[in-house]
Amino acid sequence: MKYIVVLGDGMADYPVDALGKKTPLEYAKKPYIDSLCKKGVTGLVSNVPDNLKPGSDVANLSAMGYDPQIYYSGRSPLEAVSMGVDIKDTDVVFRCNVVTVTDEERYEDKKIIDHSADEITTDEARELIKAVNDAFKNDFLTFYPGVSYRHAMVWANGSTNVELVPPHDILERRIGDYIPKGDGADIIYDMMKKSYDILKDHPVNVDRIKRGLNPANSIWIWGEGRKPRLESFKKLYGLDGAVISAVDLIKGIAICAGLKSIDVDGATGNVNTNFKGKADAALDAFKDGADFVYIHLEAPDECGHRAEIENKVRSIELIDEKIVGYICDNLNKIGEEYRMLILPDHPTPLALRTHTRDAVPFVLYDSTSPKDNKVSSYTEANAKESGIYYDKGYKLLNVFLKK
Structure with a gap:
C-alpha cells in the first residue's frame, strides 16, 4: 500500500462575489478530486489549535501527523534547517x-x-x-x-x-x-x-x-x-517517506522528521510551479521504496494572499489535473494499491488575504475499497454536511494510515 497526501496550501476559502458567490473550490473544474469524493470519505478537520496562530507551520505539522501542542517551536527554525x-x-x-x-x-x-x-x-x-x-x-x-x-x-x-x-x-x-x-x-x-x-x-x-x-x-x-525537535516519522508511523515542496518551511519539517526532502526543478511555490514535475517526483519516490509521500502545493495560498481570484481557481484546477489525476492514473495503470488524502492546511480567503483557523475539507480515498456515496464534489459545504469532523488535525493521519 502506498500513501499520498496532497496538501493544497490555503485552498479553502469563503464565497466570492466574482465567482457567483461560490468558493474557489466550488467554482473550479476538478473532475478527478470530485470523483474521489464519490468513492471516498469526505469531512472536516481542524489543523490549528485554538491557542496557536493559523500559520502554515502549525497547520502542516498537524497535517503531517505531529501534534503542534507538543512539537511546535516556531516557524523560522524549520525554514532555517x-x-x-x-x-x-x-x-x-x-x-x-x-x-x-x-x-x-x-x-x-x-x-x-x-x-x-x-x-x-x-x-x-x-x-x-x-x-x-x-x-x-x-x-x-x-x-x-x-x-x-x-x-x-x-x-x-x-x-x-x-x-x-x-x-x-x-x-x-x-x-x-x-x-x-x-x-x-x-x-x-x-x-x-x-x-x-x-x-x-x-x-x-x-x-x-x-x-x-x-x-x-x-x-x-x-x-x-527555537531549534525544532521532531520525533522521527518512521518511529511514529513505521513508514519511510518523502516530502515534495518548493518552500523551506515544509522542507525543514521533512528534514527534522527524518523524511527525504525532494527538490523539483521549476518548483516555485506559485501558480507557475512545475506541477507535473512534482507528480513525477512522487511516483519516482514510490519506485525508490518510499511508502509515504507528502506533496505540498503552495500556489493557492500565494494567490489568496495576493487576492488573485482567477489564479486561485486555476491553481486548484492544476492540482486536480496534474497532481491528483496524473498520480491516480499512473498508479491505477500499474495496479498499485494506494490511499490518497487531499486537504488544505488552513483557509486563505481571498477577501482577507491572510490565514484563518477554520476547519478545512478533506477527502480520503482507498483504491482497495472504493465507496458509493452521495458526496458529488469536494467543497467546504459538502464536507461540513457529511457530519465527519476531526477536532485535532494530527489524528487524521492515523486514520489515513490505519494506525
Whole structure:
C-alpha cells in the first residue's frame, strides 16, 4: 500500500462575489478530486489549535501527523534547517521577508503593499540579503538567504519574548500600528527602518522598477522560534517517506522528521510551479521504496494572499489535473494499491488575504475499497454536511494510515 497526501496550501476559502458567490473550490473544474469524493470519505478537520496562530507551520505539522501542542517551536527554525543553517539550542531564529512598502517619509506611515515583492527571484533576493547582512551583522546577529522573498535571521542567545506580526496579515495597513514589542524589539524595528534606505536604491530594485516590478525595498522580521525537535516519522508511523515542496518551511519539517526532502526543478511555490514535475517526483519516490509521500502545493495560498481570484481557481484546477489525476492514473495503470488524502492546511480567503483557523475539507480515498456515496464534489459545504469532523488535525493521519 502506498500513501499520498496532497496538501493544497490555503485552498479553502469563503464565497466570492466574482465567482457567483461560490468558493474557489466550488467554482473550479476538478473532475478527478470530485470523483474521489464519490468513492471516498469526505469531512472536516481542524489543523490549528485554538491557542496557536493559523500559520502554515502549525497547520502542516498537524497535517503531517505531529501534534503542534507538543512539537511546535516556531516557524523560522524549520525554514532555517532547510537552508542548512546550523542552529544552536540558545539561538532564536526569525523569518526575514523582503517586502514592498510605500514611499511615505516616515517609516511608521508606510504600508506594506506586497509581502513577497512580486515573488522576487531567489538570485535577486540573495543580493539584497547580502546587503542587509553586510549592514547589520554583528557578534549576535546574522542574516541567511533563502528562497524568493523568504529568508532567515539568527539571534545568538536571543529571546522569544517578542510580539511580531506576519507581513501578509497587515497588507495595506499603517506600519506604525504594528511596531515590534518585547525583548530586542528596538533593535528589530531599527533594522527594519534602516533597511529601507539600504534597499530602495539598490541596483536590483532599480532594475526591478524599470521592468515594472515591485521593489523589495524593506525587510520585515517575524516568526521567531527555537531549534525544532521532531520525533522521527518512521518511529511514529513505521513508514519511510518523502516530502515534495518548493518552500523551506515544509522542507525543514521533512528534514527534522527524518523524511527525504525532494527538490523539483521549476518548483516555485506559485501558480507557475512545475506541477507535473512534482507528480513525477512522487511516483519516482514510490519506485525508490518510499511508502509515504507528502506533496505540498503552495500556489493557492500565494494567490489568496495576493487576492488573485482567477489564479486561485486555476491553481486548484492544476492540482486536480496534474497532481491528483496524473498520480491516480499512473498508479491505477500499474495496479498499485494506494490511499490518497487531499486537504488544505488552513483557509486563505481571498477577501482577507491572510490565514484563518477554520476547519478545512478533506477527502480520503482507498483504491482497495472504493465507496458509493452521495458526496458529488469536494467543497467546504459538502464536507461540513457529511457530519465527519476531526477536532485535532494530527489524528487524521492515523486514520489515513490505519494506525
